[in-house]
Amino acid sequence: MKPVHSSHKLDNVCYDIRGPIAAQARKMEDEGHRILKLNIGNPAPFGFDAPDDILKDVIHNLPTSQGYSDSTGIYAARVAVMQYYQQMNIRNIQVDDVFIGNGVSEMIMIAMQALLNMGDEVLLPSPDYPLWTAAVSLSSGTPVHYRCDEQAGWFPDIDDIKSKITKKTKAIVLINPNNPTGAVYSKELLQQIVDLAREHELVVYSDEIYDKILYNDAKHTCIASLADDVFFVTFSGLSKNYRVAGFRAGWLVVSGNKRLAKHYIEGLNILSSMRMCANVPCQSAIQTALGGYQSINDLVKPGGRLQLQRDLAARRLNDIDGITCVPPNGAMYCFAKVDAEKFNIANDEQMILDLLSSEKILLVHGRAFNLNEGIYFRLVFLPHSDILGPAMDRIENFFNGYRQK
Ligand code: PLP
Numbered sequence: 001m002k003p004v005h006s007s008h009k010l011d012n013v014c015y016d017i018r019g020p021i022a023a024q025a026r027k028m029e030d031e032g033h034r035i036l037k038l039n040i041g042n043p044a045p046f047g048f049d050a051p052d053d054i055l056k057d058v059i060h061n062l063p064t065s066q067g068y069s070d071s072t073g074i075y076a077a078r079v080a081v082m083q084y085y086q087q088m089n090i091r092n093i094q095v096d097d098v099f100i101g102n103g104v105s106e107m108i109m110i111a112m113q114a115l116l117n118m119g120d121e122v123l124l125p126s127p128d129y130p131l132w133t134a135a136v137s138l139s140s141g142t143p144v145h146y147r148c149d150e151q152a153g154w155f156p157d158i159d160d161i162k163s164k165i166t167k168k169t170k171a172i173v174l175i176n177p178n179n180p181t182g183a184v185y186s187k188e189l190l191q192q193i194v195d196l197a198r199e200h201e202l203v204v205y206s207d208e209i210y211d212k213i214l215y216n217d218a219k220h221t222c223i224a225s226l227a228d229d230v231f232f233v234t235f236s237g238l239s240k241n242y243r244v245a246g247f248r249a250g251w252l253v254v255s256g257n258k259r260l261a262k263h264y265i266e267g268l269n270i271l272s273s274m275r276m277c278a279n280v281p282c283q284s285a286i287q288t289a290l291g292g293y294q295s296i297n298d299l300v301k302p303g304g305r306l307q308l309q310r311d312l313a314a315r316r317l318n319d320i321d322g323i324t325c326v327p328p329n330g331a332m333y334c335f336a337k338v339d340a341e342k343f344n345i346a347n348d349e350q351m352i353l354d355l356l357s358s359e360k361i362l363l364v365h366g367r368a369f370n371l372n373e374g375i376y377f378r379l380v381f382l383p384h385s386d387i388l389g390p391a392m393d394r395i396e397n398f399f400n401g402y403r404q405k
Pocket residue numbers: 041102103104105106129175179207209236237238239245248249250
């Protein structure tokens with residue numbers, strides 16, 4: 001029998017957050033080690049319980065959620081999402097502009113598959129959340145990374161973006177608040193990106209899954225609220241703000257110059273119907289989540305659990321000789337720079353493996369975020385302070401004695 005190979009479509013597809021190093025951690029767990037996994041932004045296992053109302057809602061609706069729903073989602077959820085963005089000042093948005101999916105992940109795949117032909121270019125941030133780059137590659141597109149500038153609080157470098165626009169550029173992707181850097185973009189910066197998109201007729205994709213996880217009075221602006229004449233696709237969901245990542249409930253919303261995108265929107269409808277619909281019981285949680293009291297605000301306010309953990313992680317990282325970290329203004333990650341010369345590091349993946357084997361702590365190396373310069377890692381600051389503090393001690397001890405061979 002002939003060997004079975006994977007498709008060439010996968011040649012450039014990479015998602016290292018759950019890649020070989022995570023597999024090594026699993027192997028160590030099987031051998032009896034306890035690994036502290038600071039590699040994935042999954043709030044619930046760290047005791048960030050979902051709001052009660054959401055759980056009750058899903059339980060209440062379970063008996064009547066046995067059938068498929070409409071491909072684009074149940075009506076109540078779509079209305080709730082529409083209203084959510086109306087409150088964010090997106091004008092001219094209707095219920096048909098909302099597509100509910102099995103998490104933002106599925107909607108990113110659908111959005112790229114509906115858009116791209118072979119060789120079409122998409123501008124993506126570097127560092128990025130790697131699913132975006134993978135989705136572009138898998139959809140036959142060409143990812144083109146623009147630089148985010150650490151010296152400027154990890155804001156996108158507008159001149160670099162300009163220099164990378166070609167006749168083949170179809171779209172630009174923003175992640176705001178950003179994973180992995182935690183940057184929250186200013187209105188002025190977003191306006192500059194809108195101006196570029198208008199000038200070069202680019203679709204703007206904005207992944208705003210962390211739009212309520214903001215620290216120190218950071219203000220989030222939904223880029224789609226800034227213009228009516230550019231075509232925007234905005235993404236969010238329940239995984240982070242509402243701590244139910246396992247429910248797989250997310251959405252995309254089209255807005256702005258929808259007339260120009262009529263055929264593209266038809267494509268979104270075709271792809272949505274081919275996968276029937278998103279998980280129905282969990283769609284019912286969307287309306288409840290988006291309305292009323294927002295418990296995430298208690299976690300991110302001064303003295304709130306997430307804010308305290310963010311402060312602790314950023315401070316302790318910056319205290320380590322040879323490590324610096326721009327404190328995040330949003331999301332749940334610290335993205336830290338390691339002095340490659342001081343520790344003689346040529347390979348960031350090896351650094352993370354060495355930390356795993358000596359301290360039993362799992363982080364993610366910078367290259368996994370499509371950042372091809374410098375040595376970096378991402379740390380998830382979700383554990384309680386009494387676990388995070390000792391973990392930071394262990395990371396500090398590791399670097400104090402580390403030199404890569
Ligand atoms: N977008 C960003 C920026 C993320 O960080 C994540 C998950 O970490 C996702 C999308 C995926 O979210 P979902 O759970 O809704 O698929």
